[in-house]
Amino acid sequence: KNQVEQSPQSLIILEGKNCTLQCNYTVSPFSNLRWYKQDTGRGPVSLTIMTFSENTKSNGRYTATLDADTKQSSLHITASQLSDSASYICVVTVNDMRFGAGTRLTVKP
Amino acid sequence: DGGITQSPKYLFRKEGQNVTLSCEQNLNHDAMYWYRQDPGQGLRLIYYSQIVNDFQKGDIAEGYSVSREKKESFPLTVTSAQKNPTAFYLCASGGVNRGNTEAFFGQGTRLTVV
Numbered sequence: 001k002n003q004v005e006q007s008p009q010s011l012i013i014l015e016g017k018n019c020t021l022q023c024n025y026t027v028s029p030f031s032n033l034r035w036y037k038q039d040t041g042r043g044p045v046s047l048t049i050m051t052f053s054e055n056t057k058s059n060g061r062y063t064a065t066l067d068a069d070t071k072q073s074s075l076h077i078t079a080s081q082l083s084d085s086a087s088y089i090c091v092v093t094v095n096d097m098r099f100g101a102g103t104r105l106t107v108k109p
Numbered sequence: 110d111g112g113i114t115q116s117p118k119y120l121f122r123k124e125g126q127n128v129t130l131s132c133e134q135n136l137n138h139d140a141m142y143w144y145r146q147d148p149g150q151g152l153r154l155i156y157y158s159q160i161v162n163d164f165q166k167g168d169i170a171e172g173y174s175v176s177r178e179k180k181e182s183f184p185l186t187v188t189s190a191q192k193n194p195t196a197f198y199l200c201a202s203g204g205v206n207r208g209n210t211e212a213f214f215g216q217g218t219r220l221t222v223v
Binding site: 006031032034036041042043044045046049089091093095096097098099100101102104 | 115140142144149150151152153154157159165167197199201203210211212213214215216217219
């Protein structure tokens with residue numbers, strides 16, 4: 001069973017709308033939890049990083065939250081843009097990086 | 110992204126041949142990783158290395174081999190034993206820089222078996 005589960009698998013929203021992506025994990029404790037954005041055919045690029053003791057981190061229109069009690073993290077995207085269309089991957093680092101399968105976000109005009 | 114370089118960007122291999130993918134980093138990171146990504150799927154860990162001359166199998170190590178003779182380099186060999194090697198391969202490195210943990214990915218190598 002994957003130690004990092006993401007939902008939904010895919011999501012389509014209209015430009016300008018907000019959305020929230022979910023990440024549930026079973027590994028604990030961990031060094032950090034990251035959210036990455038991966039454009040098709042490219043390497044993932046880091047959006048946010050949180051340590052075990054942090055519960056929120058923002059990067060522009062991206063805000064990540066972490067609830068260590070429920071072992072859940074979410075990535076909230078505000079005022080979506082067409083360029084937000086990508087895969088968003090949750091990664092939990094213990095001794096190695098454990099990836100979720102990602103959420104494929106499509107922003108339509 | 111960062112100082113990690115994968116080469117080549119595209120690679121074609123004939124069935125039955127071994128092929129080696131390069132990954133080099135100048136970030137002084139101790140840890141390096143290889144992942145495989147298939148269309149529409151998430152990344153899966155092939156091998157990782159926490160220190161020079163040591164590496165560990167990931168979830169899908171069969172048909173692959175690695176070496177870590179230098180801190181900067183972590184090449185991945187896709188052997189003929191790998192039944193379905195066509196995929197997108199990503200290398201990553203991770204470490205601590207000025208007290209902050211960081212991790213960067215290369216731009217990937219797309220391997221196609223012809």
